Amino acid sequence: MRTIAFLNQKGGCGKSSSCFHLSGAFAQNGWRVLLVDADPQGSLSQGFLGSELVENLPSTATVAAAFEGDELLVASESLVRPTSFSNISIIPANYTLAQFNQPSPERLGLQQFALSSLLDGIQGFDVVLVDCPPNLYLCSWAALLAAEFVVIPVPPEDFGTQGLRVVHEAIGHARLMNPSLNVLGHLVTRSDSRLLVHQVYEQTLRQLFGNTVFETVIPEAVAFKVALACRQPVGYYTTRSSAARLTLQLSREMQHRMDAFTGEAGRVTYGHRA
Template identity: 25%
Template sequence: MTTTISVINQKGGVGKTTTVINLAARFAELGKRVLAFDLDPQGNLSTVLSGGRYEFNMTVADLFDKPKRVDIQATIIQGEANKEPIPNLYLVPADIRLSKVIEQSLTQIHRERILMRHLDKLDGQFDIILLDCPPNLSLTSTNAMMAADMFLIPVDGGSFSLNGLADLLDALEEVKETENVPYFAFRNERAKQNKLINEFLDEQLKGLRDRVGTNDKSGVLNSCIRREESIGQASVTSMPLRYYRPSALATMDYKELATEVLNKINELQR
C-alpha cells in the first residue's frame, strides 16, 4: 500500500525541502521504494536529488499543463548522489515554469484533484510518496492536501515559525472534509543554546496538542532535527546528508524522524 505524505507549512524557510530530501534518502536506505515529488517552482528538491541538475525533459509542470495527455511515468527520474543512482529513490522534478502553469490551471475543472489523479495511476509502484510543498496555500498546495494521506509540519527555530499554523490546519480540515486529519508537527533546526525561543515554541506546541483533542491520529512528534551547518552544506553539494556526512549528528536525527514517521504510517494503516 502506498502512503502519500505532504510536507507542508505556509511559512518559508522552515526546512520542508531538507526534510523531504533526507527522509527520502533514509526511507530508500531502509528498502522502501520512494518517490519524491517537487511542487515548489524553485526546484531546490529537484536539484539536490538529481545530483545537481537544473534542466529536465519533463517536470511536474507538464502534469498540470496537460493532465489528460501527459503520463506521470514519463516525468519520473532516478535519484542520484555523487553521480551514482540512489537505490529505491525516484523523483518528479519541478522548475520555475510551474508558476505560470499553475496560474493557467486555475480555470480547469476539478483543478484541485489533478495531482491525486496522476498519483492514482502509479498503482502501488511506490511504498512512500513525499510531496514537497511551496511556502503558500496555492493550487499546488491544495492538490497536495487532496492527495496526501498524512501531513508533516516542520517548525523551525524562528519565533514566528508557528504563525499561520491555525489557518493551515483549518485549510487541511476543509480540503479533507474531516476534523481527523493525520498531521504531525516536529521541531526542525533546533539550536540548543536558544533557550528562550525553545521554551516559547515548546509552549506553543502544547497548544497544538490541546487542539488535537480526541484526534489521536495527529499531534507533535518526539523527533527533533538539530541545527547543523552540514545540512545546508549537503544541499549545496546536491546530496542528502547521509551521503555528504554520514557521521553528522543530524543524520541520526533524520533516522529517528524516519522511524517515527514509519510507526505513524503503520498506525494509520491498521
C-alpha cells in the first residue's frame, strides 16, 4: 500500500482535484484506491458523496474520529466508505475536523500520528491518496507522518518561491520523524500553455527542481470542473478528452516513480497485484 499526500499551503492549486481525478485513473488501471480526506473543507468527500450527506456526517464517521482521544475509538476500516466507482473508497471529512487542525499545545502529542494509526488498521488497497488542507497545521503534518510520498501541486502563477520553501521545510521536518517520506514530484497544475507567463513559470520550476517536476502537466480544462460537478473522475466522465488522457499519463508517471523509489520488491503492476 503506497500512501501519497497531496500538499501545498497555496489554496486552490488543485490538490483535491488531483486526488479526485487521479483516483479514477488508478482505479481504471486496476488499482484499489483509498482516498483520505484530511481537509476540514471536505471538498474531496463532497465530490464523491455530495455536500448534504458529507455535511451531516457525525465526526465519528469521518477522519476526525482518528484525532479524537489518544487511541482510535472505532475500527479504522469502519470509516472506509465505498463510492459509486468500483475500486475507489474514501474516508470522508467535514467541518468537524477543523477543531483538530488548529495548532494548540495540547495537540502536539499522539494526534500527530492520527493518520498513521488510522492507516495502520487498513488493508486491501494498492494506493492511498491523502488530500491535505491549504495550510501546514496538524492535518497536513499528520498526513506527512503517515505518507511514503508527497506530491506538490503547483499552479504556474505563484512567482514567489517563498510558499514552496515553507512546504519543503515542513517536508524536511517531517522526514526527521518519518525518514521513508520522499517527494514524488512537483506537479504543474491549472496550466494554460498559451500564456507566456505560465510557460516561463514552468521553465523556472524545472530549473529550480529539475526532474522532480513531473513531465506531465495538468492544464486548466473545463472537463475537470464539469466531471467534478457530475461527481465523476474525468476518465469516467469522458474517456477521450485530453484531460482524461493526461490524468492517465500522470498516473503512469507516478507509478513509475514509485517503482523507482520502492524497487521491484514493492512493485504493484497495474492490473496485476503482486
